[in-house]
Amino acid sequence: MIPEKTIERLSKYRRYLLEKLEKQEEYLYSHELAAALHLTPEQVRRDIMLIGYTGTQRKGYSIKELIDVISKILDGDKKINAVIIGMGHLGKAISNYFSIKRSNIEIVAAFDIDSNKVDRIISGIKSYHVDNLDLIINETDAKIAILTLSPAGAQDITDQLVYAGIKGILNFTSITLRVPEDVYIENYDMITSLEKVAYFVKESIDNEGTL
Amino acid sequence: MIPEKTIERLSKYRRYLLEKLEKQEEYLYSHELAAALHLTPEQVRRDIMLIGYTGTQRKGYSIKELIDVISKILDGDKKINAVIIGMGHLGKAISNYFSIKRSNIEIVAAFDIDSNKVDRIISGIKSYHVDNLDLIINETDAKIAILTLSPAGAQDITDQLVYAGIKGILNFTSITLRVPEDVYIENYDMITSLEKVAYFVKESIDNEGTL
DNA sequence: AAATAATTGTTATTACAATAACATTGTTTT
DNA sequence: AAAACAATGTTATTGTAATAACAATTATTT
Known part of the structure; x- marks a missing residue:
């Protein structure tokens, strides 16, 4: 079960990530996401851990993949x-x-x-x-x-x-x-x-x- | 220092109390306030304790006095x-x-x-x-x-x-x-x-x- | 090829908030 | 007047969330 506060942040993560995707960017680090939303990098990593996604060390998280994982959590499969x-x-x-x-x-x-x-x-x-x-x-x-x-x-x-x-x-x-x-x-x-x-x-x- | 969540509840308490005051009611119990706002009586009493107001046992809290104490906290003295x-x-x-x-x-x-x-x-x-x-x-x-x-x-x-x-x-x-x-x-x-x-x-x- | 640096993933700790427990006190009843 | 009751005020406990610490790993540099 994903905590309520994490759900809230996931919604915000996704919106930020979608912006980045539009700019053709492929990867981002936890500290970038944290800085953009005034959070700590630890919090971001913890949230991402909770939803079962793993990035690659030294490279960060794939923006596209992370959006997909968040969307699967937030949206499920049906409208x-x-x-x-x-x-x-x-x-x-x-x-x-x-x-x-x-x-x-x-x-x-x-x-x-x-x-x-x-x-x-x-x-x-x-x-x-x-x-x-x-x-x-x-x-x-x-x-x-x-x-x-x-x-x-x-x-x-x-x-x-x-x-x-x-x-x-x-x-x-x-x-x-x-x-x-x-x-x-x-x-x-x-x-x-x-x-x-x-x-x-x-x-x-x-x-x-x-x- | 009063916790953020208590401040939020105080705002809601006050509004409810003002309604009661309009109906000429004088006293209310922690469990009434709790029921109206979907909280526990313990939480209500704890919040009221935090702002330093005391009711009378068996009689409850004076609506008018409680409004005044909450207003003093939330509004201070100046607009x-x-x-x-x-x-x-x-x-x-x-x-x-x-x-x-x-x-x-x-x-x-x-x-x-x-x-x-x-x-x-x-x-x-x-x-x-x-x-x-x-x-x-x-x-x-x-x-x-x-x-x-x-x-x-x-x-x-x-x-x-x-x-x-x-x-x-x-x-x-x-x-x-x-x-x-x-x-x-x-x-x-x-x-x-x-x-x-x-x-x-x-x-x-x-x-x-x-x- | 080894050492360094940078980043992730996870565990441990701390802080905050809510709940529960209980002692206290005043009122009512008998 | 004594006992029972019903409410408050406060402390203790539990639960939840945030922060910090650190081990693991991968890329880069020398």
């Missing part, structure tokens, strides 16, 4: 479909982010309650009324939902999503969702992130000059 | 100003999130390079051309920047921000930024988050039925 719930600014922002296909994840549909935002294509994604949630999720066999709606209706929608067969949720509403334990939730809370930054800024300002 | 760089969908989404003032953080300005998006008020925030970065940041004494621009210009902007006196960055561009070590960076990478969800969903589907 996975995702839907977005809520086509406000945040929903649109995320749609744009993923309009360039990376990896094996595809956003296949979006949902909203606003009649002005449904039954048309927004940021390249077909948008439906939430009433069609169950139908479309089943048709597309989507397994992931990205929640970018207002907190008010979030738990209700989540229940529907779980019923429709969703197995993973990326939650941008700042509320804590209740789901069965076989559903994986990744919470992202902007308010908390900003308050955290504010705290550490305040701390560093207060401690200025002191050692 | 802190923030700016947003990039008024695309993500920038607007964040502006809306923070249009309701919570805590002591205020978003005082936004910047963009698009002439259609500058010199007017967007989502309640005055928007300027990036050429005015240094000027406005100094005028407003902003210490935090929220980066919601495209990756291309991010490092260049970051250098300008640091020069202008920004001490904390909430980074939504998926690139790794170089900054002096007295600048605190919180990275949020949507692509990584989604790939992580996809990985754990895939794992759980693959392991269905096995124990």
